[in-house]
Amino acid sequence: MTRFFTLLYKELLRFWKVGFQTVVAPMVSTLLYLLIFHHVLEAHIEVYPDVAYTTFLIPGLVMMAVIQNAFANSSSSMIQSKISGNIVFILLSPLTYREIFFAYILASMARGLLVGLGVYGVTLIFFDTPVLLPLWALLFVLLGSAILGALGLIAGIWADKFDQLATFQNFIILPLSFLSGVFYTIHSLPIGWQYLSHLNPFFYMIDGFRYSFFGVSDISPYISLSIVAICLIAISYLTIWMLKTGYKLRH
Secondary structure, rough: HHHHHHHHHHHHHHHOOOOHHHHHHHHHHHHHHHHHHHHHOOOOOEOOOEOOOHHHHHHHHHHHHHHHHHHHHHHHHHHHHHHHHHHHHOOOOOOHHHHHHHHHHHHHHHHHHHHHHHHHHHHHHOOOOOOOOHHHHHHHHHHHHHHHHHHHHHHHOOOOOOHHHHHHHHHHHHHHHHHHOOOOOOOOOOOHHHHHHHHHHHHHHHHHHHHHOOOOOOOOOHHHHHHHHHHHHHHHHHHHHHHOOOOOOOO
């Protein structure tokens, strides 16, 4: 177990030592979204009865910050290790591929949760947005951050250079994040776009997490939780397979 905790500590220390860049900067970016949308749309949109638009927006922005930073942590760590060549020291160590997987995932979850808590904590200063169902919130945050941590590992293993990693992030992660219902309810979309939204796994993370705040959601939270859990199992299996076979890691 010492070898596992050593790698986990290294991954935690990696983002913590540049916390202004990895934690504070994403918090500021997310809060800017909130301030802009609050100023422009607060008086014009009501998504749920008796729920102000800014209040509706906060859970989505918190969850988006969690998942994007979980992805950024594992993907950047893996690609940097590959390009610098120090991935060989991890592969030659007595670490099992499962220990490598869990160390990267737990560190990604830690960064995502830290950023999410920071964003939510700051919003509480200005807006009264209590969590009605904290267990539901915790479940979706943990599962969502784990999924994006695993996706980050997949992207980092697949990419051979930073340009390829940026392509994965800009053309897959960002569109899925912004089209997941962070800024709107899918019931406001045309029928065709509603069906497409149901194919987006990020939608279930956002909708389930928002349910923990208001007790209201676009679909059943049990369905969202089931789909998110299935996605985590499938993506984790793929990631572990890539680590086990040494895909693009052993040349």
